[in-house]
Amino acid sequence: MLDNYFNYKENGTDFKTEIIAGITTFLAMAYILGVNPTMLAEGGMPATGVFFATAISSGIACIIMGLVSKYPIGLAPGMGLNALFTYTIILGMGNTWEAALAAVFISSIIFLLITISGVREAILNIIPVDLKLGIGAGIGLFLAFLGLKGCGIIIADPSTFVGMGSLTSAPALLALIGIFITLILYIRKVPAAVFFGLVITAILGLIFTALGFGAGDMLMPSLPSAVISTNIDTTLFFGFASGFGQLFSNIPNLIMMIFSLVFVTFFDTTGTLISLGRQCGFIDEDGKAQNIEKAFLSDAVGGIVGSICGTSTVTAYVESATGIGLGGRTGLTAIVTGILFILSIFFAPLVLSLFTSPVTAAALVIVGILMIVQIKDVxxxxxxxxASVFMTMIMMILTYSISLGIAWGFVIYAVGTIATGKWKEMSWGIWVLAIVFIIYLFFGL
Incomplete structure (x- = not known):
């Protein structure tokens, strides 16, 4: 029955290969189970609730991807999107997390409509490729900055605004060791390097704690109660419903939130799905990918599921390339990944007690390094x-806001293009966005 549905032979795979690929993809993505609760908790959300929302929404989204599009691609709350959610929408714009979840829900609906209507190609042609690359690289730098700041390697300085903290402090030292370990694993091309880097760092953190050299808020887990948990925290489920009141009380703020979420989601998802589809061999010589629209549809539905469960936007993960590299070619790979995410809810206390800020810093830095690599094509x-790419990247960090970085990039691009006398070559989309962003930058709407 499975062979008839997923067509193993046609795709050059088999049941065993798909299972192994699914497990590998999960391990490559599993770091999000520790990173996402830590990050969203800074926006006032309960870490336990975020963990369950992350695990359940990722599991459901992966299964939908596997059944609908039959792509071997895993989904989870996106890195970068969770930073946009916490540090820009909640902390930067002053919204409640309920309003932020409502914004994720609306943006996912819009992304779904864009997918169904077939206007994706038209939108892709509006935005210059270099700006897309700059935005992705800027988000990578922002993630790395967050990781270094969270563990105390980078600290506030009254004279220079920022400075380097004491590397001999427990949190900073543990994070630094974790970064080195994870980087070495990745360079050595160890499968699921980020996840195993987190696990090794967490174990070292426990040793630090046992020796009395505390590494932040890490606690020694009490086994077996910390290993198995049936107390599922559903406090965030449908939490977005109470956020619509605040969301619509400030329309300019609403527009900027929705635009930022849709923009980042759209181009992150497009780049990821097309890249992975090509790796699977699903894209022909003319650049057309089989079932790619169903993959986009699955991704959009995943975002809606994420907002309902109570987490930032769920999207396709480039780490799925690890499972694809082992031969995963059908939706069964994604389904196995999804099942493992759902099963992980029983290990919440263990994960939350181990994966603290000093531990997850390594994941943020390594993901940042991988994202910055794309600027080679600028x-x-x-x-x-x-100029526009540079301002996009540096302003994301200096303003502590992804949306402000995007705004600066578009404004500089428009001004520079006008200065070269090529303003007639600018698409109407760039004109509209430049005007909106100028208003946003100068009047703070």
Whole structure:
């Protein structure tokens, strides 16, 4: 029955290969179970609730992807999107987490409509490729900055605004060791390097604690109660429903939130799905991918599921390439990944007690490094492009806001293009976005 549905032979795979690929993809993505609760908790959300929301929404989204599109791709709350959710929408704009979840729900509906209507290609053609690359790289730098700040390697300084903290402090030292370990594993091409880096760092954290060299808020888990938990925290489920009141009380703020979420989700998802589809061999010589629209549909539904469960936008993960690299070619790979995410809810106390800020810092830094690599394809010889990409990246960090970084990039690109006398070549979309962002930057709406 499974062979008839997933067509193993046609895709050059088999049942055993798909199972192994699914397990591998889960291990490569599992770090999000520790990172997401830590990050969203800074926005006032309960860490336990976020853990369950992350595990359940990821599991459901993966299973939907596997059944609907039959793509071997795992989904979970996106790195970068969770930073946008916490540090820009909640902390930067002053919204409650309920309102932020409502914004995720609406943005996912819009993304679903974009997918169904078939206007994705038109939107892709509006935005310059270099700006897309710059935004992705900027988010990578922002994630790394968050990781270094959270563990105390980077600290506030009254003279220079930022400075380097004491590397001999327990949190900073543990994070630094974790970064080195994870980087070495990744360089050595160890499968699921980020996840295993987190596990090794967490174990070292326990040793630190046992020796009396505390590493932050890490606690020694009480086994077996810390291993198995049946007390599922559902406090965040449908939490977005109470956020619509605040969301619609400030329309300009609402527009900026929705735009930022849709924009980042749209281009992150597009790049990931097309790249993974090509790796699977699903894209032909003309650039057309089989069932790609169903994959986009699954991704959009995953975002809706995430907002209902109580987490930031769920999207496709490039880490799925690890399972694909082992031969995963059908939706069964994604389904196995989803089942493992759901089963992980029983290990919440253990994960939450081990994966604290000093431990998850390594994951943020390594993911940041991987995201910054894409700027190699930027047309640096073009000063307009170079200026807009540079301002996008640096302003994300200096303003502590992904949306402000995007705004600066578009405004600089528009001004630079006008200065070169090529303003007639700018698409109407760039004109509209530049005007909106100028209003946003100068009037703070």
């Amino acid at each position: 047309e640096w010889d073009n000063l307009v492009v170079a």
